[in-house]
Amino acid sequence: MTSIRRGYQVYREVCAACHSLDRIAWRNLVGVSHTADEVKAMAEEVEYTDGPNSEGEMFQRPGKLADYMPAPYPNEEAARAGNAGAYPPDLSLIVKARHGGADYIFSLLTGYMDPPAGVEIREGMNYNPYFPGGAISMARVLFDGLVEYDDGTPATTSQMAKDVVTFLNWAAEPEHDERKKYGIKAVIIFSTLTLISLYVKRFKWSPIKNRKILYNPPVDKTHH
Structure with missing residues (x-):
């Protein structure tokens, strides 16, 4: 599907810098959003630690279709350290894990605005009326023209949000x-x-x- 393909592009170029997609292997994309050759090429761009080899040592190798998509951080501590203490959730099941599902994620991605009069947002937080409490640590990430779609679709904020939500809905x-x-x-x-x-x-x-079936009983000749 073209929307899933575009959505993966948004995830890869925008979301993947902070959010993992632990449940999705490269092979899952084959026949859904990309050809086998395209996915193989993308996987090979990533270095994976494998082993041990015959000498008992771990080694680096290009990714394969069976590998799962790489996480941006090696562990939770590193993720929090890189995001001012906040832990970016894995997006594999985010659509199912949030009340409102796809509609909620779309609204969240497109709902950033200046806080209304009288609403105080502490430093490092951002106002989004769709987030519980209105204050969210994740800054707005989608802006018009942020990505360049291969199929020429205008990359408006709402279009990118729609596409990445479609992709995440499939990923769930x-x-x-x-x-x-x-x-x-x-x-x-x-x-x-x-x-x-x-x-x-x-x-x-x-x-x-x-x-x-017709049954003809034998004639008893003794009576003749």
């Missing part, structure tokens, strides 16, 4: 597409088997079922 349940494909295949298979069984019943067994 990437196996849904697989289940849907298997479900369609199952329906086709069972429908075919049903038609075959009906054909067999009607044209093969029907003559046997309707066949009349």
Whole structure:
């Protein structure tokens, strides 16, 4: 889907600097938003620690389709240190984890504004009426023209928010597409088997079922 592809671009160029996507492997993108060659090329841009090798040492290698997307920080402490004490949540299940789901995430991303008169926001916080309490540590991240879409779609704030929410909604349940494909295949298979069984019943067994068996008892010749 083009919207998922654009949404991944927003995640990669904007969100991935702070937020992880732990449940998504590169292979999950294949056939959904990118071709296998495109995903393989993106994975190979990332260095992964692997091993141990035959000498018992860990080593670095290019990413593979089976690898999961890399996190921006090695641990929670590093993440907090890089974000003034706040811990950027993993986005794999963010749509399902927040009340309001996709609508809430979209509103949050597009809802930043100056605080109304009488509302005090302490230093380092940002006003967003869609966030509980109105004060959020994450600054506004989406601005018109921030990314350049490959398909030429104008990258307005609302368009980028819509696309990244579409991507995150898919990321929350990437196996849904697989289940849907298997479900369609199952329906086709069972429908075919049903038609075959009906054909067999009607044209093969029907003559046997309707066949009349005539019984002619032997004539007792002793009475003649």
